[in-house]
Amino acid sequence: MKLIKNAIGRMVPDELNGKKQVPFQGVGKYKPKGVKAAIPIRSVADYPADGDKRLPSIKEALIKSGLKDGMTISTHHHFRNGDIIANQVFDIAAELGMKDLVWVPSASFPCHAHLIQYLESGVIHHIEGSMNGPLGQFTSEGKMTGTGILRSHGGRYQAIQDGDVHIDIAIIAAPTADPFGNANGVTGSSACGLLGFALADSQYADKVIVVTDNMVPFPCVPWQIQGNNVDYTVEVEQVGIPEKIVSGTTQITRSPDRLLLAELSASFCDQAGLIKDGFSFQAGAGGTALSIGNFFGDIMRERGIKARFARGGSNKYLVQMLEEGLIEYILDGQTFDLEGVRSMRENPNHTDTSPFTSYNYHGKGNFNTMVDVVILGATEVDLDFNANVVTHSDGILLHGIGGWQNCLLSKTVILPIPLFRDRIPVIRDEVTTICGPGELIDVIVTERGIAINPLRKDLIDATKNSDLPIKSIQELKLEAERICGAPAKIEFDDEIVAAIKWVDGTIIDVVRKIKE
Amino acid sequence: MNQLRASSGNKSDHVKSDCYVEIELKSSGGIQIELKSKVGTLYGDSIRTLIKSVLQFFNMEHAHVVIEDRGALEFVIAARLEAVIQLIKPNKKEFLFDQIADNKYHTERDQIRFSRLYLPGNSPKLFINSGIYQSHAIILDLEDSVAPDKKHEARFMVRNALRSVNFYGSERMVRINQIPNGLEDLNFIVPHHVNLILIPKVENAQQIIDVDNRIKEIRKEKGMDYPIWYMPIIESALGVINAFPIAKASANVVALAIGLEDYTADIGAKRSQEALESFYARSALVNAAKAAGIQAIDSVFSDVDDLEALKQTIWVSKGLGFEGMGCIHPRQIPVIHENYAPDPVELTKAKRIVLAFDEAQEKGLGVVSLGSKMIDPPVVKRALKLIETAISLNKLGKNWKESEMDN
Numbered sequence: 047m048k049l050i051k052n053a054i055g056r057m058v059p060d061e062l063n064g065k066k067q068v069p070f071q072g073v074g075k076y077k078p079k080g081v082k083a084a085i086p087i088r089s090v091a092d093y094p095a096d097g098d099k100r101l102p103s104i105k106e107a108l109i110k111s112g113l114k115d116g117m118t119i120s121t122h123h124h125f126r127n128g129d130i131i132a133n134q135v136f137d138i139a140a141e142l143g144m145k146d147l148v149w150v151p152s153a154s155f156p157c158h159a160h161l162i163q164y165l166e167s168g169v170i171h172h173i174e175g176s177m178n179g180p181l182g183q184f185t186s187e188g189k190m191t192g193t194g195i196l197r198s199h200g201g202r203y204q205a206i207q208d209g210d211v212h213i214d215i216a217i218i219a220a221p222t223a224d225p226f227g228n229a230n231g232v233t234g235s236s237a238c239g240l241l242g243f244a245l246a247d248s249q250y251a252d253k254v255i256v257v258t259d260n261m262v263p264f265p266c267v268p269w270q271i272q273g274n275n276v277d278y279t280v281e282v283e284q285v286g287i288p289e290k291i292v293s294g295t296t297q298i299t300r301s302p303d304r305l306l307l308a309e310l311s312a313s314f315c316d317q318a319g320l321i322k323d324g325f326s327f328q329a330g331a332g333g334t335a336l337s338i339g340n341f342f343g344d345i346m347r348e349r350g351i352k353a354r355f356a357r358g359g360s361n362k363y364l365v366q367m368l369e370e371g372l373i374e375y376i377l378d379g380q381t382f383d384l385e386g387v388r389s390m391r392e393n394p395n396h397t398d399t400s401p402f403t404s405y406n407y408h409g410k411g412n413f414n415t416m417v418d419v420v421i422l423g424a425t426e427v428d429l430d431f432n433a434n435v436v437t438h439s440d441g442i443l444l445h446g447i448g449g450w451q452n453c454l455l456s457k458t459v460i461l462p463i464p465l466f467r468d469r470i471p472v473i474r475d476e477v478t479t480i481c482g483p484g485e486l487i488d489v490i491v492t493e494r495g496i497a498i499n500p501l502r503k504d505l506i507d508a509t510k511n512s513d514l515p516i517k518s519i520q521e522l523k524l525e526a527e528r529i530c531g532a533p534a535k536i537e538f539d540d541e542i543v544a545a546i547k548w549v550d551g552t553i554i555d556v557v558r559k560i561k562e
Numbered sequence: 563m564n565q566l567r568a569s570s571g572n573k574s575d576h577v578k579s580d581c582y583v584e585i586e587l588k589s590s591g592g593i594q595i596e597l598k599s600k601v602g603t604l605y606g607d608s609i610r611t612l613i614k615s616v617l618q619f620f621n622m623e624h625a626h627v628v629i630e631d632r633g634a635l636e637f638v639i640a641a642r643l644e645a646v647i648q649l650i651k652p653n654k655k656e657f658l659f660d661q662i663a664d665n666k667y668h669t670e671r672d673q674i675r676f677s678r679l680y681l682p683g684n685s686p687k688l689f690i691n692s693g694i695y696q697s698h699a700i701i702l703d704l705e706d707s708v709a710p711d712k713k714h715e716a717r718f719m720v721r722n723a724l725r726s727v728n729f730y731g732s733e734r735m736v737r738i739n740q741i742p743n744g745l746e747d748l749n750f751i752v753p754h755h756v757n758l759i760l761i762p763k764v765e766n767a768q769q770i771i772d773v774d775n776r777i778k779e780i781r782k783e784k785g786m787d788y789p790i791w792y793m794p795i796i797e798s799a800l801g802v803i804n805a806f807p808i809a810k811a812s813a814n815v816v817a818l819a820i821g822l823e824d825y826t827a828d829i830g831a832k833r834s835q836e837a838l839e840s841f842y843a844r845s846a847l848v849n850a851a852k853a854a855g856i857q858a859i860d861s862v863f864s865d866v867d868d869l870e871a872l873k874q875t876i877w878v879s880k881g882l883g884f885e886g887m888g889c890i891h892p893r894q895i896p897v898i899h900e901n902y903a904p905d906p907v908e909l910t911k912a913k914r915i916v917l918a919f920d921e922a923q924e925k926g927l928g929v930v931s932l933g934s935k936m937i938d939p940p941v942v943k944r945a946l947k948l949i950e951t952a953i954s955l956n957k958l959g960k961n962w963k964e965s966e967m968d969n
Contacts, residue, residue, distance in 0.1 A: 302892035303691055440603040468578055468633030469601050493694050529690070529728070531636060533604035 054432070054480055058553040062545055063148075063172060063192045065210075070554040073483055078408075078551070083209030083250055097226040097264055099279045104131075104257060105138045107278040108215065111253035115145045116171075117214040120251065122243040123153035124219075124231060124380065128290030131219040131257055133160045140169045148192070150211060151175040152202060152243035153446045157290070165190055174211060175202065176446020177544065185543050186442045188559035194443075194544035196436060199243065199379070200405025200412070200452035201547050206246040208408055210551050216247035216254045218271060219285050223258035227276025228269035231398075232391040234260035236286040239360070239381030239390050241270045242400030248275040259285040270398060296361040296383040298340055299333030303493060307462040308334050310514070311421065311491045312341030317512040318505050320419050320458055321345050328357030328420040328453060329364075331382040334462050335421045339363055346372045357404070357417055360386035360396065368396060377413065379404055379449060405452035407549040417456040424461050426477040429519055431484030431499050433461065434477040436546060439470050441478055441536050441560045443544060451549050454486040458505070465492040471526035471533060473497075473519060478536070480555040481546055495522050537561050568649040570715040571642040572684075573630050579687035581634040583642040587650050588624040593617055599631035612636055616643045619657050637726035638686045638719070645715035656721075661755060664728045668788050669757040671816050674698055674954060675857060676886040676902040677895045678735060682707035684716040689723050693730035695892040698899075701735040704747050705762050713739070717750040724754040733757045735793070741769040745776050752780045756790060758816070763824065764794040765801045770811035790814065793859065797821035798828040802843045805850030817857035819888070820847050835871070837878070848883035862888035869897050876901040904952045912945035912952075913966060919945070920963075 049057040052069035060067055068076060093099065101107045113119075119139070121132040132151060139147060147170050149161070154173070159180035164170045172192025177185045185194050197205055205211040220241060221234030231238045236259065248254050254276045261281045299305060311334075315321050321342060329339040339356070340363055346352065352371065356364055358378035362385035367373045369389075376396045381387050389396045404414050424433040425445070435450050437443050453459065463472050473490070488505060490497045495517035498505050509516060517525075538558035548554040566587045573582035588594075595613055599606055613627055631639070637659055644657050678699035681688045685707075692700050702720045704713065720736060736751045737760035738744035744761065751759070761773055770792060777790060792815045794808050801808070802825070809818050822833060822840050831839035844860070851858035860879045863872045872894060879887060880902055887902075889895060904912065914932060919942050922930045930937040952958040959965065 302695065305893070306694065440601075469635060470604060470633070493691060529635065531605065531608055533601075534607055536603050 052553065054483055054554060056480060056555045058545065058556055059542060062195060062553075067545070068552045070548050070552040073485060076550045076552050078208065082207050083212065085250060085252060097224075097273070099227055099273075099276065100225045100261075101278050101280055104134060104217070104255070104280050104282070105142075107255045107280050108135070108138055109142075110278060111215045111255065113139065113142065113144065113215060116147070117144075118148040118150055118212060120150040120213045120216045120247045121152075122218065122241070122247070123151060123155065124238045124241055124243055125236065125286035125291045126238075127155040127157045128236070128287035129155065129157055129219065130284065130286060131217060132158060135217050136161055136164050136169060140164055140167070144169055146171040146191075149173050149175070150202075150213060152199065153448065154178050154181050156180060176448070177443050178446055179444060182443035182445070186437075186557065186560050188539065188541050188543050190543065193542060194557075195547060196447055196544055197547045198405065198447040198451035198549055199401040199449045200407055200414075201447070201549050201551065203246045203401040203406045204408045204549065204551055205547070206250045207406065208551060213247055213251035214253065216244065216251035218244040218248065218254065218256050220256050220258045220271065221285065222260045222262060222266055223256050223271075223279060224262055224264040224266035224273065225279050226264050227254070227256045227271070227273030227279050228264070228266040229256050229258065229271040229273075230266060230268050231270060232268065232387060234258070236260075236284075236288050236291055237387045237391075238286070238291050239387045240378060240398035242379060242398060244271060245400040245402055248272070253277045255280060257282055257285060259283060292381060292387060293383045296331065296336065296363070297333075298337050298363070301333065303464060304334045305337055306493050307464065307491060308337035308341060310493070310496065311338050311460055311462040312345065314460070314489060314491060314496055314509065314514055315342070315419055316345050317514060318508045321349075321351070323351040324354045325418045326353055326355045326357065326416065328417050328456065330421065330423070331359045331361060332423060335423075336361060336363060338421050338462070339367070343367050343372055357414070357420070358386065360389065362386070365389040365396070368393065377404070401449075401452075405449060405549070407452075408551075412452075414452055415455050415457075417453075419458050419460065420453045420456040421460050421462060422450055422453055424463055424472070426472055426474050427461065427463070427487070427490055427519075428474050428477045428484070429523065431487040431490070431519065432477055432480045433482045433484070433487055434479045435481045437479045437557060439474070439478060439533065439536075441538060441558070443557050447481060447546070451482055454482045455549070458488050458502075459486060460489045460491060461487060462491040465494045465522060465526045466530050469530045471523065471530050473523040473526060474533075475523075479546060479557055483554075490519060490522070492522060494525055497522050565650050568646045570645040573632075577632045577687075579633050579635065579638065579690060580685075581629055581631040581639055581642055583639075583646055584628040585643070585646045585650060586626040587622070588626055591624050591626075593622070593624070594626045596626070596628045597631065598629070601631065601633050609639060612639055613643065616640055616647070616657050620644075620647045620651060620653065620655060622647065622651060634686070635690070635726075637722040641686075641718040641722040642715065645718045648718075649714070659722065659726050661725045662728060664730075665724065665734065665755055667731065669733045669791065671789075671791065672857070673733070674886075674951060675733070675817060675859060677898040678733075678859075678886065678888050679892065679895065680707065680737075680862065680888055680890050683720045683736075684708050684712045686719055686723065689727050692892075693728060693732050695895050696730070697732055697889065697892070697895045698886070699733035699735050699758070700729055701737050701760060701888070703737045704744075705737045705739050717747060721750040721754055724751060724756055735760055737762060737795075741772055745772060748773070748776050748780060752777055752790065753784045753786065755788065758791040758793055760793045760795055760819070762795045762821065763797045763801070764808055765798055766804050767807040767811035770794060770808055770815060774812040774814065791816040793817045793819050795819045795821045796843075796847055797824035799825070799843075801825075802846050805847050806853055809850050809854035809856055815854070815856060817859050818847055818851040818854075819859040820844060820861050822861035837875075844879075844882055844884070852883065857885045858883055860884040860887035862890055863894065864890065866891035866894060869893065872897050873901055899955070903955050903957055904948045908948060909952055909958065912948040913962065915942060915945040916949055917963070917966065
């Protein structure tokens with residue numbers, strides 16, 4: 047393995063876990079040739095004519111799928127911290143004496159800290175997906191056997207579709223399914239809205255297992271996952287922990303600091319002329335983002351204008367806006383509360399999407415590039431507007447990328463972030479890990495001022511005569527350091543513990559082991 | 563006798579932007595620092611350097627220092643250290659950071675004081691962003707929001723905050739403790755560019771005179787010349803009776819405030835939403851303040867969730883003649899500003915009166931009239947003041963007369 051300097055100036059390896067890698071070459075520069083991955087041809091003759099693909103247990107399904115050492119196993123995060131299936135799958139793998147498996151979750155949550163024992167014992171070789179919380183800490187300490195790979199939601203679809211990752215067995219936990227394998231997320235006691243994160247796996251994995259606790263007779267409609275892609279189905283007593291899957295009540299933040307950030311962000315969008323009839327926006331589930339959506343609603347109501355669509359993460363506030371007619375469509379990537387699930391079930395204008403339709407960079411376009419305004423977070427931003435979402439300033443890996451990188455390709459990207467968190471300044475000379483190139487990040491909104499990327503002359507002009515506190519990013523950095531003091535530079539070990547993929551499959555940066 | 567070991571600060575998982583410090587004086591072994599910090603990777607070395615320089619400043623050569631830091635800024639860490647050192651090795655020295663240039667502004671006797679945000683004096687995490695909400699004033703409180711055993715350390719915290727925290731133009735107020743204890747607080751605030759001192763539970767003019775005298779001494783000692791205003795808080799039946807002499811006790815008294823929680827307890831009434839029980843006291847206070855030519859400021863409204871009730875309360879308050887109130891949560895600030903400000907109907911009327919006044923002046927008429935109505939001089943005066951207020955709140959352009967002509 048050798049290190050190469052990529053187009054954004056970071057040293058990245060040309061090989062990871064024994065596979066060749068391509069360094070980041072710039073936004074839109076890398077265009078691989080070749081054809082997409084494909085699964086072997088199947089014959090209806092080999093599947094039960096009555097459509098009943100049921101097996102008595104996950105264990106049996108894994109054995110029948112040919113589980114063996116070194117295989118790549120995937121699970122999904124539509125149950126968020128209420129997922130119990132991923133842990134069960136690896137309990138079984140351990141019991142069967144498996145070694146060197148690769149886990150490809152669409153995201154990991156604190157509930158998956160259970161898997162640390164298998165990373166330690168060698169059942170799991172490494173993770174490709176996200177390493178959150180305890181798994182991130184474990185990875186940062188250099189304890190994982192292989193090297194972790196972090197991908198965005200769109201990057202995951204791209205990697206599976208392009209054959210960068212070949213999934214041997216996909217286990218799809220479904221709130222409702224039929225014995226044939228059709229499945230959806232809108233009904234059942236573990237209803238989570240949609241199953242879009244599992245779409246790529248259902249299309250490209252060698253073996254696909256659907257697990258549910260709500261088995262209904264054929265047909266299970268809507269069939270968000272199509273049984274024609276499924277090998278086995280399993281009925282279990284419980285597929286997820288409902289109260290940890292979706293919140294009964296999402297709440298707008300009450301923190302005055304966050305509300306101020308939200309108000310400033312919305313006011314920026316308003317004064318920059320971004321909120322207009324027929325526009326589209328995406329605002330996530332975090333406290334600040336939720337309030338920004340709400341402020342957008344106030345502005346639209348006041349002006350009598352409508353948004354053509356909103357990109358979800360949906361929640362009750364977005365649903366209210368849909369039902370009030372302020373938004374014509376919700377294109378939903380995941381539902382964050384029960385109101386979101388209900389609306390998706392009942393309202394044809396609240397439609398489910400997948401990383402294929404919304405994010406995949408190796409497709410014939412995706413709708414994310416059409417979104418007018420997206421609101422995202424970041425742990426750090428540098429003076430060139432490059433941003434980090436995966437590591438904290440102390441160097442520890444704590445979050446996944448999610449759809450963050452994919453959303454950067456929207457028309458205007460706004461990051462509302464506090465100027466410092468518990469003394470730690472957010473704007474740095476250099477971010478710990480580059481997850482997104484600064485050329486795609488347009489505006490940083492802090493409670494002490496707003497910095498606009500010099501590349502966005504249009505936004506600078508539009509807000510020139512406003513009463514907004516526009517400052518340069520250098521000024522904001524100095525202000526934070528005046529208050530907090532200048533932070534020391536952290537030192538890392540040389541060992542690379544994880545790599546960050548850009549949306550096109552190239553390596554944009556790496557995470558190194560933290561020093562003792 | 564001095565202790566050999568003492569502590570200050572706050573510790574628990576909920577604590578943010580603060581730290582807990584314990585120092586034990588030793589007879590040998592030099593300075594030993596046991597640092598646990600949430601931001602240790604980035605600030606560990608700088609925290610150690612700060613601890614050493616503070617200890618060196620107070621000539622402590624041998625000590626064991628334990629610090630649990632949860633992202634405290636330097637002024638907080640230094641205040642915590644000094645509070646402990648003053649307990650185990652009392653001395654006259656003060657470890658002071660430079661006064662930041664942003665905090666050297668002074669305020670006017672009659673500036674707008676619609677909102678003033680209370681900040682518990684021993685909770686530094688609330689200080690840091692308090693200025694960004696643009697309340698007309700912030701109050702660093704040494705009195706009721708600080709537990710008795712934390713009064714000592716809070717003084718160092720408030721002193722350091724006055725020197726180091728940028729309050730972005732809010733008038734910097736401190737509420738001292740009740741007189742006579744509060745006199746001791748003055749040493750910690752008067753030399754550090756405080757703008758206004760709130761004096762609680764005032765019952766007679768002598769208490770104001772005592773404060774005034776003490777401040778004069780400190781001013782002389784330190785050679786200071788910037789203005790420091792007083793706002794006595796009336797919180798008892800006796801205080802209400804003496805409101806006028808209190809208001810006149812010093813030329814630096816710029817406002818009288820009322821504290822209804824203590825007042826209602828004092829008269830043996832229950833505080834109600836309609837506030838009938840305090841109607842007399844509030845009116846009497848407004849009357850005394852106006853007789854003395856100063857502002858009348860209302861009590862705080864404590865239900866931070868009910869912004870609608872806050873609005874109703876302000877309308878009544880404004881109707882009685884009050885010109886501002888205290889707040890305990892930033893979300894109350896915009897409601898307070900909006901509702902104490904001149905409303906559009908008032909403003910339109912005031913503009914017509916002022917224009918009529920101008921016209922009368924121009925024509926050399928002694929009497930101002932609007933249509934068939936004669937306008938009395940006090941009404942003109944009030945209209946002029948209202949216009950001035952509206953301009954300073956950006957509710958009216960400076961050149962409103964020109965645009966009025968264009969219309």
